[in-house]
Amino acid sequence: MRVGLFVTCLVDMMRPRIGFAALELLERAGCEVVVPESQTCCGQPGYNSGDRESALPLARKVLAEFSGCDFVVAPSGSCAGMIRAHYPELFSGQPEHDEFCRLAARTFELTDFLVNKLHLTSIPGRFDGVVTYHDSCSGLRELQVKQQPRELLARVPGLTLREMEGAESCCGFGGTFSVKFGEVSARLADDKCQKIQASGADAVVLGDLGCMLNIEGRLRRIGDRRTRVLHVAEVLAGDGNDQA
């Protein structure tokens, strides 16, 4: 099974270790993983900012880069959601529409792929502590990623999952919203951080870089250096306890 890893622009620049964690999980599960070197951005920033024109060439670029893959997997609900839920709409009525529908059908968010396609049962990672899971909006509402990460986390030795109140409510990131409406965005992030802290978890685990930077940024700003913010791939691959 040939799997193309869509690293995503934020993982590439901000948290490469999450990309390697995803790579390791897929390889250990027996996938042949390819990482097209020319990959950059899925086009989501332009698309969500009202500039759909700018998303079209990027979508075509993604289609071409992953044309030889049986599946495309991204460690992000919003990037996978862009390809899966929005590319077909971007090209509706155009000759390429069918091709994008086929790409959409074989594109998955990482935990969704691990559970529903690979039926992964053995988890390489170990995490000693209590974690709470934040559902990112695109993963949850565009791709129905809800039980998948929890199922996987439940199998991690040493890990206790404790749900926070309002796990499904938005952390306030919203892409460029976080910069355009900084104050409102930070208030939503603050609400989320309070719920995380109230859960008493050692770490909040999630599946999207945007939410991750947003929540971590707010926790640190309010002086919380204790609560760790981890991507689900890091925890599953086993480097959750090692990284500061």
Place this chain on the structure above:
Amino acid sequence: MHFKARAGEKLADQQLQGALVKTRGKFVVGRAAAIQDLDNFEEIREAAQRIRDRVLEDLDIYLEEFERNATARGAVVHWAESAEEANRIVCDIARAHGVRKALKAKSMVSEEVGLNEALEASGVHVVETDLGEYILQLAGEPPSHIVAPVVHKTKEQVSDLFEQHHQRPRKTTVPDLCREAREILRPHFLDADMGISGANFIIAETGSTLIVTNEGNGRLTTTMPRLHVAITGIEKVVPTLEDVTTLLRLLPRSATGQAITNYVSVTTGPRVEGEPDGPEHFHIVLVDNGRTRLLGSEMQAMLRCIRCGACMNHCPVYQAVGGHAYGWVYPGPMGSILTPTYVGLENAPDLPFASTLCNQCGVVCPVKIPLADLQRKLREQVMERKLRPWAERFGIRAWAWLAMRPRLYALGAAIAARALRALGGRDKLLHKLPPGASGWTQGRDLPAPQGRTFRELYRERAKA
């Protein structure tokens, strides 16, 4: 003033924040429990969507059927293309009947067209009888929520208002405040000349108007005075009574979490020979005011809206800033679509952006309006009309341009990752970003990158 500036004020308003925190989640919990009671909520939702879509496909046919049947039962149907025309029609009716005092049941369309101001200007004394709207009339404020208009006020603020306007000893408990409002309002019901209501639905096959209320003031308003005027939007028409019952299974559950409201009042024609009560004259004013512009456009789905307020109850942005931040009568996600489409995008250019696109609103909408998709489409219109700052449009294009050039992109990312890592210092956090990105660090830090990009590290690994 734009959403952004208003939102900033609302975040700093401690009284408002206190009021919002108090009610936050109440409607959410109520709705969740209420839909649990239905074993086929999703099927009803789909049926409701089909009913609303069917109406919008043949809106003219259903409206003409409504007019025919309402007229046959003795009502007078008026058509208002604009807010001004709606106000003129109602003021003319009031003048023709020598009205000095008008009672109002809650009506968002009357807020939309500014009916109270128009009536007062033509010499009619207007009394709001919905408790929330009455409080707002005393305060001189617009509603901040379409179902719970006074949700932004605390009990203490209401005590202050009543004490000041009623000149009675200060009441401090909710039952006492309600009792006082009832005592003040009751005499008005007896001597008003005209009752004005909205309509949650109008029914084509019977020519009836229908309102859902909880306080009973709606029924008094529509039956006690000798003249009843119902004002509503043209999109509220529903083909049959049976269709209405489907929508009614969703509306109160989605709005307040009630299986049914305390009152559901169906009004068909004025009082006729042999009937013990009801008004002598019944006028129905159907308002367009921008609605037909949405028909056939990519925004048409918005006209399905049945005004339950679930979108705002579940919206994290609305819950943080309240309804007044949205600048017009319709707040929250539905308002961020309706306001720009009704009053013009140029008058509310940042509203379509005032959302994280989390789409919790779309998930709870009883008639399945894809609110996040519509917000995104409006953003496209804003961009096409160049209503966002030049630098922002340039930034998006520059990003896309760079992302189409992988080698240059890789170089840029590698430099940025190193620079930001260095700026992050020992605690690996950036506390202040330059203009353009400074919004981020208004309320949070930026965690610094690891220092090298995935691409670089992967290439090294491949070589090793």
